[in-house]
Amino acid sequence: MPYDNDLVERYLYAVTRRLPAKQRADVAEELRTLISDMLDERCGALPPTQKDVRVVLTELGTPGEMVRKYTADEDACLIGQPYYAQYLFVLKIVLACVVGGITLSSALTVVTGRGGDGLEEGLGWLGSIIAASSFAFTFVTVLFAVFHRKGVRVEVMGSLDDLPPVPRGKSSTRGEAVAGIVFSIAFAVVFLLFPNILNALCRRADGAPFDLFDVEAIRASAWILVAWVLVSVAGESFKLVEGRYTKRVFIVSLVANVAAAALAVFWLANYQIVDSQAIVQAFASTVEAPEGALFQVLSNVQPAFCGIVVLSLAIDTVGVAAKTFKAR
Amino acid sequence: MERDDIVSSMVLELRRGTLVMLALSRLREPAYGYALVKSLADHGIPIEANTLYPLMRRLEAQGLLESEWDHGGSKPRKYYRTTPEGLHVLRAVEEQWRVLCEGVNGLLRADGETVGESCADAAEQGKDDEDALR
Numbered sequence: 001m002p003y004d005n006d007l008v009e010r011y012l013y014a015v016t017r018r019l020p021a022k023q024r025a026d027v028a029e030e031l032r033t034l035i036s037d038m039l040d041e042r043c044g045a046l047p048p049t050q051k052d053v054r055v056v057l058t059e060l061g062t063p064g065e066m067v068r069k070y071t072a073d074e075d076a077c078l079i080g081q082p083y084y085a086q087y088l089f090v091l092k093i094v095l096a097c098v099v100g101g102i103t104l105s106s107a108l109t110v111v112t113g114r115g116g117d118g119l120e121e122g123l124g125w126l127g128s129i130i131a132a133s134s135f136a137f138t139f140v141t142v143l144f145a146v147f148h149r150k151g152v153r154v155e156v157m158g159s160l161d162d163l164p165p166v167p168r169g170k171s172s173t174r175g176e177a178v179a180g181i182v183f184s185i186a187f188a189v190v191f192l193l194f195p196n197i198l199n200a201l202c203r204r205a206d207g208a209p210f211d212l213f214d215v216e217a218i219r220a221s222a223w224i225l226v227a228w229v230l231v232s233v234a235g236e237s238f239k240l241v242e243g244r245y246t247k248r249v250f251i252v253s254l255v256a257n258v259a260a261a262a263l264a265v266f267w268l269a270n271y272q273i274v275d276s277q278a279i280v281q282a283f284a285s286t287v288e289a290p291e292g293a294l295f296q297v298l299s300n301v302q303p304a305f306c307g308i309v310v311l312s313l314a315i316d317t318v319g320v321a322a323k324t325f326k327a328r
Numbered sequence: 329m330e331r332d333d334i335v336s337s338m339v340l341e342l343r344r345g346t347l348v349m350l351a352l353s354r355l356r357e358p359a360y361g362y363a364l365v366k367s368l369a370d371h372g373i374p375i376e377a378n379t380l381y382p383l384m385r386r387l388e389a390q391g392l393l394e395s396e397w398d399h400g401g402s403k404p405r406k407y408y409r410t411t412p413e414g415l416h417v418l419r420a421v422e423e424q425w426r427v428l429c430e431g432v433n434g435l436l437r438a439d440g441e442t443v444g445e446s447c448a449d450a451a452e453q454g455k456d457d458e459d460a461l462r
Contacts (some may be wrong), residue, residue: 023385026406
């Protein structure tokens, strides 16, 4: 059988298509000459047969092996060490929170009788788990891929003088970061997927249920909640990766908290999430109708809540600043 | 892992470590990849083309080799040559290599003598143990 040039070309294509575009033509031409030289050596003056070509290409190695050797020194992975261990850790927390939160909320929905029939709830639960887990997985993976690609160094270890101190007591960021991630995900799961259960828990003094939250307004503003969770998880993951309170952690926390505060203010100023009238009426169903300062607070519960969120974020920022200062 | 496999993987590691030095040294005169594979094999250093070709490309990216295509012959050939920087690196590495060889050989010779003695001791000890068991 004559020399099968097509097999060589297919081999070269299989190798070069997985190499960087600017190297492809050069590598292909160089390997084509190499294969030709190897065939000449094997066959001498005789024309190479298909079997010869197969032997030579087998000797050269599979296209996969060739690609590995050509790219051996490159950082050809999405998330390498030391980020990989942290990535797995964050991924486990996030997925556990998503699955646990959705399952718990679904159970509460069924128990409080706010859901549909069993089959509908079951399918809804499965759908929510798949959709939310896929989204969470994608987000955490992309986040750590960015950390890896941008080379956000986990610790500064350039020289002996740069070695970080051994964390003392509360100077490790791990606990706070994990708590932050868990809280954000739980908050998002309840508000985004099961706003009904918040209302299911509200009862007036006379036992009549009332809707404290406007579910339609929460659904309409879902994108703000998603953005809030993404900002929060990204900030906390950075804290976790860094491992201790540094200037960078403070800056990232500051930026994340300012963004979260802006989103919270925007959310609560533009959407009527809490029904103040319902609260006032609920209080009125007790012994006496609220008056004076209490009435003022109850009527303005949403701005008050907004103030609490901003204040909490401010306290968190000051806390991180203090820990950063102490850790120096 | 079989003993032969362990030995061949150790030999492969040793060879890999010296390959950069050999490539920089052989390519003082321009040569194409397959010619270098053949010349190393002729000196008892068999290196697979799929190891050498990517290596030469990496050395070129590091500025230790330079290359030029020759389209004049029967086949297009890419000739590599060691750059002045590559020669500097080669000199420094070569010096380290000689020191290392001398040290390693000296240690292996000395340990070989001790090992010879301990082997004899161990054989003697084994015989004593067997006697004690009887």
